[in-house]
Amino acid sequence: MSAPEKIEAPVQVEDHGLLRFLTCGSVDDGKSTLIGRLLFDTKAILADTLQAIERTSQKRGTGAIDLSLLTDGLQAEREQGITIDVAYRYFSTGTRKYIIADAPGHEQYTRNMVTAASTANLAIILVDARKGVLTQTRRHSTLAHLVGIPHLLVAINKMDLVDYSEQTFAKIKADYLEFAARQGIADVRFIPLSALNGDMVVERGERLNWYGGPTLIEILETTPAAHTEHAEPFRFPVQYVCRPQDSANPELHDYRGFMGQVESGSIQVGDAVTVLPSGRRTTVKAVHLGGVDIGRAITEQSVTLLLSDEIDISRGDMIVKRAEAPTPVKEIRATVCWLSETPMDRARTYLIRHTTREVKARLAAIAHRLDVNTQEKMPAEQLAMNDIAQVELKLAQPIFADPYTVNRSTGAFILIDESNNNTVGAGMIL
Known part of the structure; x- marks a missing residue:
């Protein structure tokens, strides 16, 4: 044999x-x-x-x-x-x-x-x-x-x-x-x-x-992959609040999960977190992926977080680790690339979409326009299509932003024309 x-x-x-x-x-x-x-x-x-x-x-x-x-x-x-x-x-x-x-x-x-x-x-x-x-x-x-x-x-x-x-x-x-x-x-x-x-x-x-x-x-x-070269703070913009309506399953009666993508950092059961903008504090009770409790989530995973306390949270809120919370801001300086054929108008109100949050914004000032051919900084009264400029924006409500050089996910935003819902600008927060 x-x-x-x-x-x-x-x-x-x-x-x-x-x-x-x-x-x-x-x-x-x-x-x-x-x-x-x-x-x-x-x-x-x-x-x-x-x-x-x-x-x-x-x-x-x-x-x-x-x-x-x-x-x-x-x-x-x-x-x-x-x-x-x-x-x-x-x-x-x-x-x-x-x-x-x-x-x-x-x-x-x-x-x-x-x-x-x-x-x-x-x-x-x-x-x-x-x-x-x-x-x-x-x-x-x-x-x-x-x-x-x-x-x-x-x-x-x-x-x-x-x-x-x-x-x-x-x-x-x-x-x-x-x-x-x-x-x-x-x-x-x-x-x-x-x-x-x-x-x-x-x-x-x-x-x-x-x-x-x-x-x-x-x-x-x-070449190092994204999110691997330095430690990044945990950022979890809430996309959807999951409340299953299944009367046949009493276990789901009190289920309240907060769904979204981990934009940066990681989170695990027991971590202390803060919910923005309310500032309420709690801990993570469970981390679900596809209905399974995985215990821990990392950057770019789409998961559902369950929290230890019942807190009023909705789309556009952000869950962060308690020690890493960003400062909510209602004024931002940013580099903006104008995408629309219609010039940027100081008199108009635009929507800023930052992660899952949308707030109204107005152009407060144009610090300068960048001539990308000569790298010179030029004065400007308005922005035409393909223009890149450093601007100041005033917001109706706060956003929870990081500088773009620190976190490309929470340091970026788009500008939307309210009248037609077209994306008219892309910005990087300074």
């Missing part, structure tokens, strides 16, 4: 968490091609999708597969050969999941880039090796820094068109570092690559031997 076959234990692969990153740069710097190359070389493209872009490439007479078609998903974009809106793509490797945002390169789509950048933890700033640092390079870097993306990666693309010159790479790096120093951009890395040929994207290739740093995918694999 033969001995039983020995079964090897499965190898445990470390999960590096989700990384949201943004690609941006000047028109025709190769953003879409870079993402296509990344998806292609990581085997993240389905066979039918690959066949479709092969057929489209043949129709357009490009010869080789045009990898930019993987992100230029709109027919209008394909016809014009440019990326108009933000294109999102999702892929994963063995150790990490990714969400990629391909932001438009044109100045008139500044608002699109700000939207895409608001949740990113890394920005890839593409630079054409033939052209070097351009006005749009500086503009996109300024915007990425302004919206709080903690890590910038300057990818000097199209190295194949400058004979993979180390001197060209060094000059562009020096030019960018000079600009970054003036803007206070500290965390920035550089990589030479060819998105068209794949050098230094996933594979190192054989033509950039003078570069000893990591490939693009190696940088992405090791």
